[in-house]
Amino acid sequence: MSKKWFRIGMMGVFLLSITLRFWGLERFNTLVFDEVYFAKFGNNYLTNTPFFNAHPPLSQYIISIGIWLGSHLPFGQDTVNELTGSVRSPWSYRWLNAVTGSFIPVVVAGIAYQLSHRYRFALLAGLFTACDGFFLVESRYALNNIYIIIFGLLGQWFFLLALNNQNQQRVWCLVLAGISFGASAATKWNGLWFLLGAYLIWVAAYIIPLIQSFPHRPFRVISPTTLIRQTQLFLRQWYQQWIETSQTSPATATYTPIPNLTQINILAMLFYLGIIPAVVYSMIWIPHLQLDKRYGFIAVHQKILQFHLHMGGNSPSVHPYCAPWYQWPLMNRPIAYYYHTTQNSSEPLLGKTIYDVHAMGNPFLWWLGVGAILFLAVMLLLEVVIPWWQKQHILPAKVTIHSWIALYLIVNYAANLLPWTKVTRCVFMYHYMSAVVFAFLAIAWCVDQCLCSYYRQIQAMGLTIIFLIVAGFIFWMPLYLGLPLSPEDYKMRMWLNTWI
Secondary structure (H helix, E strand, O other), rough: OOOOHHHHHHHHHHHHHHHHHHOOOOOOOOOOHHHHHHHHHHHHHHHHHOOOOOOOOHHHHHHHHHHHHHHHOOOOOOEOOOOOOOOOOHHHHHHHHHHHHHHHHHHHHHHHHHHHOOOHHHHHHHHHHHHOHHHHHHHHOOOOOHHHHHHHHHHHHHHHHHHOHHHHHHHHHHHHHHHHHHHHHHEEEEHHHOOOOOOOOHHHHHHHHHHHOOOOOOOOOOOHHHHHHHHHHHHHHHHHHHHHEEEEEEEEOOOOOOHHHHHHHHHHHHHHHHHHHHHHHHHOOOHHHOOOOOHHHHHHHHHHHHHHHHOOOOOOOOOOOOHHHOOOOOOOOEEEEEEEEEEEOHHHHOEEEEEEEEEOOOHHHHHHHHHHHHHHHHHHHHHHHHHHHHOOOOOOOOOHHHHHHHHHHHHHHHHHHHHHHOOOOOOHHHHHHHHHHHHHHHHHHHHHHHOOOHHHHHHHHHHHHHHHHHHHHHHHHHHHHEEEEOHHHHHHHOOHHHOO
16 A cells, blocks of 8 residues: 555545544533543533542543633534533533544554554554444543543554654654653553553563573473364464465565664663653642642542542442453443433324443454454464474574564553453443554454455455444444434344343
8 A cells, every 4th residue: 555545544534533523522412421520520620629530630631621612612502501510512521532532543553554564554453443433432522531542542652653763763752652651641540551561562572582592491391282283283374374475475564663672771661651651640630739639649549549449349239331351352241321212202103212322342343353362362372482382492583573563462452451350349341442452453453464465265354354344333333423213223233132
């Protein structure tokens, strides 16, 4: 794909994103789901009303700025309410989230390009992100999860950009990465998982060359069983057919910056991705602490921690949409952010109409994305780990570009998901957003490789996946946008009972 067509494609992706986020933004003149907290908190900053919030304050600052700007614009004032504590239009406390969310597919595409220098991979990653319902819903209301994602992804993008540059440019990119990671944590504490992913991939980049230098395995080799050998042989042959042409084709990735991580020493990491995020995080608290003088910096963090520790476990008795972490990849328990039914009084035979804003992902995208993560993990096992097990050398002489990219995606996916296994409070599926975005990148990478193949069947598989993701987005779009549905149409889209 040429640079020209990539730019045209990304412009189309951005226009699609911003159009869907602003279409009917005022449709519900009320506070939707956690807008009862965050829209009110944003308005409290404008009215100088002290309040306690169970999360860091950055997203509420941004919502507050959006309310102030939106209230001074000559449009978007047709419907108003006093639910935030002042007379505000729904447009005023939602529009800045819509703008921010529109840029997430662009940032994801930027990460994909910096990771591989492949335009088609980047375009597919941006398109798939734009075709997700959860990101669309979160962007259309005054909620805070969208800011965790945008700042965390910006941190990852600047981090990769630093690896692709040298000297002063690298320094500035690392500074911006540190600022972005600090801003992500200043939205919610789980924004730190993006920073954790950066540290883990940096450690991996140092460890792999180190263990490659070992001449022999430090432990006794155990021969695998016949079944394992046969399974390995089958998977290896299938994988070789899938990738052999793309590895030699000039259209595939010829460079990834991940090995350049060894050019960043531990002192630089601790300063740019340690001290700078901590300073940014601390400074963001200053306006809030000046407004609410009941708690100092330490005391407010103790109170937030106590709030989360006493919130309750993952039980429907705590909240009907509580969902433990292991249910998120299968999208077992999405969340109804808004549900309202109306009866057609003029024509009773038409029955009732359902308006439902369902915070759920694009099922095809989420399920295929998880499959792609697992597939890349298996391929990494076949290409790196099994040769390490069978041969006298620890690792192959050279880890391929495909393996580095797979390692980056798997590590960041795990870094944003696995910490939740230790969390006992009630959690929701929106906490999975920071991990699933790397699953979007994984399925985009797999589809891109399919399209590189000389085998028509594999190309057809890639095109089929694209069609399923786009078709699924269109099919479930009424639930993302809260469009009117008949009970029959609503039931047709509720594939699982746990979705209701």
